[in-house]
Amino acid sequence: MLEAGSDDDLPPIPAKRYFTIGEVAELCRVxxxxxxxxxxxxxxxxxxxxxxxxxxxxxxxxxxxxxxxSLLYDQGFTIGGARQWLAGEAGRRDxxxxxxxxxxxxxxxxxxxxxxxx
Numbered sequence: 843m844l845e846a847g848s849d850d851d852l853p854p855i856p857a858k859r860y861f862t863i864g865e866v867a868e869l870c871r872v873x874x875x876x877x878x879x880x881x882x883x884x885x886x887x888x889x890x891x892x893x894x895x896x897x898x899x900x901x902x903x904x905x906x907x908x909x910x911x912s913l914l915y916d917q918g919f920t921i922g923g924a925r926q927w928l929a930g931e932a933g934r935r936d937x938x939x940x941x942x943x944x945x946x947x948x949x950x951x952x953x954x955x956x957x958x959x960x
Contacts, residue, residue: 852908860890860898870907880910883921886928 853869867874877897881887886906889897899907906928913924 855901855904858901860900861904863889863897863899866899866904866907869904870911872907872911877907880907884910884925884928 852871855869861869863874863877866877870877877887881889881897884906887903887910889899889903891897909928910924913919913927914921919927
């Protein structure tokens with residue numbers, strides 16, 4: 843997975859809570875109209891909209907945009923292929939989170955059992 847700042851040709855992501863569409867366009871080296879189009883194509887992109895329908899992206903949005911950019915421009919994915927890949931990636935993350943929860947729950951139950959036996 844592409845992490846923030848891992849792509850050498852892109853500038854590092856500043857430690858800010860919200861970014862304007864212009865800032866994100868510079869950080870990801872794409873034009874603002876491309877970002878607006880990607881919002882329609884990728885459900886993972888949901889910037890906060892405030893007064894006057896202004897978009898404010900969060901750090902996670904910038905990371906997803908960089909990932910989309912890499913899939914489309916560097917790896918040669920189509921929009922549909924990138925959409926499927928991202929959906930699968932989200933599913934894998936959800937599965938791993940579920941596994942971590944189950945492992946932690948099992949450890950907790952084993953600890954309770956040990957206390958009850960002791």
